[in-house]
Amino acid sequence: MVDVKSICCIGAGYVGGPTCAVIAYKCHNIKVTIVDLNQARIDAWNSDKLPIYEPGLEEVVFDRRGKNLFFTTDVDAAIEEADLIFVSVNTPTKKTGMGAGMAADLAYIEGATRRIAEVATRSKIVVEKSTVPCRTAESMRTILEANSTGSIHFDILSNPEFLAEGTAIKDLLNPDRVLIGALQTPEGISAQKSLAAVYQNWVPEDRVITTNLWSSELSKLAANALLAQRISSINALSAICEATGADVDEVAYACGRDSRLGSKFLKASVGFGGSCFQKDILNLVYLSQQLNLPEVADYWQQVVIMNEYQKKRFVRKIISTLFNTITNKRIAVLGFAFKKDTGDTRESAAITLIKDFIDENAHVAIYDPKVEHEQIYMDLAEPGVVDNRKQLEKRISICADAYEACKGADAVVIVTEWDEFKSDQLDYQRIYDNMHKPAFLFDGRLLLDAAQIRAIGFKVHIIGKNELAGTA
Numbered sequence: 001m002v003d004v005k006s007i008c009c010i011g012a013g014y015v016g017g018p019t020c021a022v023i024a025y026k027c028h029n030i031k032v033t034i035v036d037l038n039q040a041r042i043d044a045w046n047s048d049k050l051p052i053y054e055p056g057l058e059e060v061v062f063d064r065r066g067k068n069l070f071f072t073t074d075v076d077a078a079i080e081e082a083d084l085i086f087v088s089v090n091t092p093t094k095k096t097g098m099g100a101g102m103a104a105d106l107a108y109i110e111g112a113t114r115r116i117a118e119v120a121t122r123s124k125i126v127v128e129k130s131t132v133p134c135r136t137a138e139s140m141r142t143i144l145e146a147n148s149t150g151s152i153h154f155d156i157l158s159n160p161e162f163l164a165e166g167t168a169i170k171d172l173l174n175p176d177r178v179l180i181g182a183l184q185t186p187e188g189i190s191a192q193k194s195l196a197a198v199y200q201n202w203v204p205e206d207r208v209i210t211t212n213l214w215s216s217e218l219s220k221l222a223a224n225a226l227l228a229q230r231i232s233s234i235n236a237l238s239a240i241c242e243a244t245g246a247d248v249d250e251v252a253y254a255c256g257r258d259s260r261l262g263s264k265f266l267k268a269s270v271g272f273g274g275s276c277f278q279k280d281i282l283n284l285v286y287l288s289q290q291l292n293l294p295e296v297a298d299y300w301q302q303v304v305i306m307n308e309y310q311k312k313r314f315v316r317k318i319i320s321t322l323f324n325t326i327t328n329k330r331i332a333v334l335g336f337a338f339k340k341d342t343g344d345t346r347e348s349a350a351i352t353l354i355k356d357f358i359d360e361n362a363h364v365a366i367y368d369p370k371v372e373h374e375q376i377y378m379d380l381a382e383p384g385v386v387d388n389r390k391q392l393e394k395r396i397s398i399c400a401d402a403y404e405a406c407k408g409a410d411a412v413v414i415v416t417e418w419d420e421f422k423s424d425q426l427d428y429q430r431i432y433d434n435m436h437k438p439a440f441l442f443d444g445r446l447l448l449d450a451a452q453i454r455a456i457g458f459k460v461h462i463i464g465k466n467e468l469a470g471t472a
């Protein structure tokens, strides 16, 4: 078993950065070097303004940076020095070619793996941290073995990351479990023990689960599919609630009290976003198709279809409530990140909603406490349209706070559940006073106290709730 003294992490993103910063924070005797090809990202990691926002991340990074935690673009030197290498690069959905729109694009994994093979002059433990299709480790092994020279030996482990953005540091410091998959050979099991020993510096032994490689790879896809499925299930029920007068919060609470179900991830919303859920389910769908299991593929695909339906259903409700037209109306969108406590906008429901509002010729005023303005323009731009930026600037305003966004608005739409948008945090009377009347408010996150907001004078629609419930 290798006593790991030096770790390299390839990919300084939302996963690689926080994960390996926490390892450095908890294991002062291990030198952790996080590398990336993106110079701007590395510069930001070395600056006072980190490239990603996560509660608690600054404390961890500022505590260890320059001591046993380093950020650099010198990928080769870090690979060379490391006993163990995490591969934590992006694995987006393929845009073109075979499996486009579904399969994972493994070009970045392959690029990183080839680099390891070319640079390494001694044996390494190579760890898949990225979420990958089942049996990716086999491809990595083939690349490593074909490109390595002499007596160098590579052990490949799967160690998928289960952190959630917004609570990444909390999740990493106190994980429900750490999963390590390895080939069940003496070398594989020995490498598994080496990585387990790193985590056991702070994670209790019984939370470190060891499995075979393929179970570990599939478990990550399965966990995300099951989590997203719960959201799509409660969202499907939210449509029934709106049509019947049942209240989705009450239904979720009543169901969640069943200990077999549990209460978490039963919150209805405008739909899930984030870089992972959709991508990983589509990956599972593609895998099922490849394995000639069409019914299984259709089953998981439906989770994504329901998510798209929920977003479109919300947009339709907004338009129909605003007298079937939002042309030239000002729609204030509160929140752009895919969820609270992160600046990440990947696959955010806000993007779909705002594009739909723009298509309907509305003017959209956007406010988010953490998302950079430039990111919003990038997310809303349609590729290929030359003067799109100018057109976009005419259709949207990015505002400094919620009051500015809501000023003169016909409708306010809550898309991200930031605490600062709660009924007791924001002065909704002030917002109401400055809006066109009737003043509409659409809560896509079940964040508000509806009675309190209605008492001000707002016409309120909340997902999964029927305005007329209890009056019939």
Ligand code: NAI
Pocket: 010, 011, 012, 013, 014, 015, 016, 035, 036, 037, 038, 041, 075, 088, 089, 090, 091, 108, 109, 111, 112, 115, 129, 130, 131, 132, 161, 162, 163, 164, 165, 275, 276
């Ligand atoms: P990201 O896009 O934020 O970061 C990936 C980084 O890898 C980028 O900065 C990119 O420049 C770098 N990179 C790509 N190829 C490289 C190479 N050959 N050498 C050096 N750097 C290279 O992606 P994120 O969100 O950190 O995700 C990484 C993986 O973790 C994905 O597979 C994702 O599915 C998985 N994951 C993501 C979670 C999340 O909440 N974002 C949670 C759990 C898993």
